[in-house]
Amino acid sequence: MARNYFLDRDIIVDKLNNVYTVLTNYNPPGYIFAYLKYVYTGSGLWKGYNRVLKQYGIHNLVKLKQKFNFESCYDASFPILYLSEIRTHLKPEEKLSHLLKHSASDDLIYYLIDFIENYVRVSNLGVTGSLLLGNYHKNSDIDLVIYGCKNSLDFIESFKGFEIDKEWIIEANNNYNIDFADKLYDNKRRGIYKGKRISILFVDDKPWKYCERVCRKLGRVRFKGLISGDCKALFYPAVATVQSSNEYQISTIINYEGVFSSALLGDREVIVEGMLMKCEEENVVIVGDREVRGYIKPMQ
Numbered sequence: 001m002a003r004n005y006f007l008d009r010d011i012i013v014d015k016l017n018n019v020y021t022v023l024t025n026y027n028p029p030g031y032i033f034a035y036l037k038y039v040y041t042g043s044g045l046w047k048g049y050n051r052v053l054k055q056y057g058i059h060n061l062v063k064l065k066q067k068f069n070f071e072s073c074y075d076a077s078f079p080i081l082y083l084s085e086i087r088t089h090l091k092p093e094e095k096l097s098h099l100l101k102h103s104a105s106d107d108l109i110y111y112l113i114d115f116i117e118n119y120v121r122v123s124n125l126g127v128t129g130s131l132l133l134g135n136y137h138k139n140s141d142i143d144l145v146i147y148g149c150k151n152s153l154d155f156i157e158s159f160k161g162f163e164i165d166k167e168w169i170i171e172a173n174n175n176y177n178i179d180f181a182d183k184l185y186d187n188k189r190r191g192i193y194k195g196k197r198i199s200i201l202f203v204d205d206k207p208w209k210y211c212e213r214v215c216r217k218l219g220r221v222r223f224k225g226l227i228s229g230d231c232k233a234l235f236y237p238a239v240a241t242v243q244s245s246n247e248y249q250i251s252t253i254i255n256y257e258g259v260f261s262s263a264l265l266g267d268r269e270v271i272v273e274g275m276l277m278k279c280e281e282e283n284v285v286i287v288g289d290r291e292v293r294g295y296i297k298p299m300q
Contacts, residue, residue, distance in 0.1 A: 073211035092126025149231035162191020202234035233264035256288030
């Protein structure tokens with residue numbers, strides 16, 4: 001039975017033919033959290049779509065000309081799309097099923113199928129990005145989605161990794177104004193496969209509860225600590241626990257900047273800068289806030 005709820009990495013086409021990507025597994029009644037990625041112009045490299053979000057990152061997302069709504073539970077503004085504006089809801093798992101049943105004569109789809117047959121031994125898979133929308137071209141990236149906690153961890157533990165994508169490291173340093181993208185790069189999540197760029201994305205296969213608790217901002221913080229992350233560190237937003245004590249008594253890191261997510265998986269020492277939040281009885285630091293972009297830097 002097809003799911004009727006929204007998950008991270010789903011793609012939405014509105015009634016004006018503009019294209020949005022869902023960015024969380026929790027969504028309010030009447031609208032969803034989603035960012036505008038393409039507008040339809042009828043011409044261009046992406047089969048009539050013009051990409052408006054050319055680089056990822058909160059600092060780029062907040063510049064988009066779309067609706068943002070202040071969410072009092074999170075004390076922050078999110079990009080939104082009303083349910084009444086939706087024309088089509090595209091689901092990664094349904095698109096991949098369709099692609100696998102048809103000819104692999106298309107080069108990009110051939111590489112996708114070849115990689116899956118050789119390296120991915122899980123059933124809960126999907127494909128997102130331009131392959132899901134259908135506006136891909138010969139130089140498009142392949143964005144593969146793995147659903148569920150166990151499947152995600154099994155892949156991370158068993159896959160030996162892609163050929164290193166050195167351009168990603170350069171692009172990340174430039175886009176996020178950092179000098180340690182090499183410490184963040186994980187060739188199990190992205191890299192080169194037979195000349196094609198592939199990204200592996202991880203999504204919880206269950207919806208999350210919206211507004212589960214109320215948070216408020218306290219201000220910028222920076223601390224060094226030992227953190228630990230399980231499969232929740234693979235999903236978006238990525239979550240890890242702080243193991244060592246610190247002067248702010250922070251217990252959890254929630255990261256909205258995908259570039260830093262690999263630093264949260266497992267046990268490691270990191271330097272973190274972000275927005276300190278009081279979420280009822282817990283102190284949380286948010287990385288990727290509009291006011292304090294922040295970062296997560298591995299010590300090794």
